[in-house]
Amino acid sequence: MDLFQLQTFMAVVQEGSFSRAAQKLHRSQPAISQTIRKLEAELGEPLLDRSSRDGTLTDAGQVVYDYAQKMVNLRTEAQGALTELRQLYRGKLSIAANEFTCLYLLPVLDEFRRLYPTIKITVLRSLASRIPDELLNHHAELGVISFRPNSPELQSICVYSDQLTFIVHRKHPLSGQARVKIQQLGAEMFIAHNVQSPYRLKVIDAFRRSKTPLNMNVELPTIESIKKFVAMGNGVALLPRISVQEELGPKLVSVSVPELQFERKLRIVYRKRSKLSHAAKAFLKVAQSFAQVREDYTYAVER
16 A cells, blocks of 8 residues: 555545546546555455445545545645755754854854754754764764864864964963963963863973973863953963953953964864755855855865
8 A cells, every 4th residue: 555546546535436536647547446446455445335426435445535634644744844844944953062162153053043043953062072973873963173083984174263372361460461482381370171182282292392381280171160260360271262252351361372372173074974964054054154254264175
């Protein structure tokens, strides 16, 4: 039993005759009769009272007709839902990010929501090191990370160029200087993030090579807490530029340290072999449009 057979059966019932059903469906009357006989044989029940001239239903025919209407209606609803997905009137998008990379997402999500307000978006907070595996395990469709993934099953697109920024309190002795050397930071207390990252290792290595002590006596769990602690006059910090650019001014000051100018490229990552949803494709287009009008935003597919 398939939908074609059910639609033929419904046409016979609605038209009240095999000949009118054949005209409606643009088929021959013998073909219509054969389809109904095959359907009855598969179900093991007569569906039409052949003694009647108007296609009267048997009890079994009434049951099948009621279900046939439901199935055809469900197919119509499914086709409509798929059309809405293609036209981005419905759908969902899941993105894995950490506290830092989520900052890149906010303006892009703002534009995406303006264009497609009915798409449901979920940003899943995760450690950056775990995001590639979460994508491969289908826990999210897109991910945003600050390193190039090792897995050949993942495609990455460079979408933002950031740098580490050395920040101090407004009243700190170094706040009035445009540039300092790394050797001047040996006595400073650095407020560090307690999550390991490749850039933390780069900073440690830079201090080691310059033979300068690196004092990280305080470690905090979030970028926000580090900013607030430094703004209270406690130590100094190295944070992503994107995370501090709005706070620079009354309490925080950025000072250039040439030896600590490490570029951080943010990447959108997704599974190569999975077909992206319409919502994910639209999100990538929005990210690409940002690269055309915003200086720090890029859109470079990595091979």
